[in-house]
Amino acid sequence: EDKVVQSPLSLVVHEGDTVTLNCSYEVTNFRSLLWYKQEKKAPTFLFMLTSSGIEKKSGRLSSILDKKELFSILNITATQTGDSAIYLCAVERNTNAGKSTFGDGTTLTVKP
Amino acid sequence: KAGVTQTPRYLIKTRGQQVTLSCSPISGHRSVSWYQQTPGQGLQFLFEYFSETQRNKGNFPGRFSGRQFSNSRSEMNVSTLELGDSALYLCASSLQTGMTEAFFGQGTRLTVV
Numbered sequence: 001e002d003k004v005v006q007s008p009l010s011l012v013v014h015e016g017d018t019v020t021l022n023c024s025y026e027v028t029n030f031r032s033l034l035w036y037k038q039e040k041k042a043p044t045f046l047f048m049l050t051s052s053g054i055e056k057k058s059g060r061l062s063s064i065l066d067k068k069e070l071f072s073i074l075n076i077t078a079t080q081t082g083d084s085a086i087y088l089c090a091v092e093r094n095t096n097a098g099k100s101t102f103g104d105g106t107t108l109t110v111k112p
Numbered sequence: 113k114a115g116v117t118q119t120p121r122y123l124i125k126t127r128g129q130q131v132t133l134s135c136s137p138i139s140g141h142r143s144v145s146w147y148q149q150t151p152g153q154g155l156q157f158l159f160e161y162f163s164e165t166q167r168n169k170g171n172f173p174g175r176f177s178g179r180q181f182s183n184s185r186s187e188m189n190v191s192t193l194e195l196g197d198s199a200l201y202l203c204a205s206s207l208q209t210g211m212t213e214a215f216f217g218q219g220t221r222l223t224v225v
Binding site: 031032034036040041042043044045048088090092099100101102103104105 | 170200202213219
């Protein structure tokens with residue numbers, strides 16, 4: 001059974017802080033790891049990672065994958081109140097692609 | 113271009129009833145995946161349809177079923193509703209099977225009383 005564990009489950013920071021969210025996984029025949037941000041209802045896509053050691057960046061957000069140690073981190077620098085959301089990590093297999101497994105998410109609260 | 117549209121947005125049903133939820137994917141997207149999200153269980157995969165065929169299925173009882181039409185619109189049905197079926201049901205669409213460049217709808221909030 002595929003498994004995705006995110007930590008911490010929740011985090012409260014102040015604007016301007018830098019945060020690191022963690023995602024570890026166990027999956028047979030790994031294809032990709034995905035990060036989503038969920039503010040109200042619809043999760044929005046952030047990153048898809050397939051190769052180890054290559055950082056993906058989008059503004060203040062960045063993410064990297066370690067396929068040897070089976071984890072990924074999502075970094076957010078200079079946090080803003082608009083970053084408050086649930087951050088979801090998911091993994092996909094090569095076989096049964098489409099049957100993704102999500103972690104429980106990290107709830108980030110950024111206080112002014 | 114229009115996003116993923118789910119209807120209805122909110123629904124209240126009583127135990128034992130059945131419900132049908134609808135998902136219209138982004139134009140051109142052929143893959144539709146369904147997820148159940150609850151506070152205790154997180155986001156759990158229900159099933160994926162691609163070109164009218166169910167490609168993958170999660171670990172849910174047979175009361176949960178779905179289908180996809182030739183225009184890629186998808187419906188999911190839950191029969192004999194239980195209190196534990198109360199959840200946010202999300203669908204995601206993508207061009208190809210899998211979550212690459214998948215876009216989620218706003219979800220249907222189902223409450224079973």
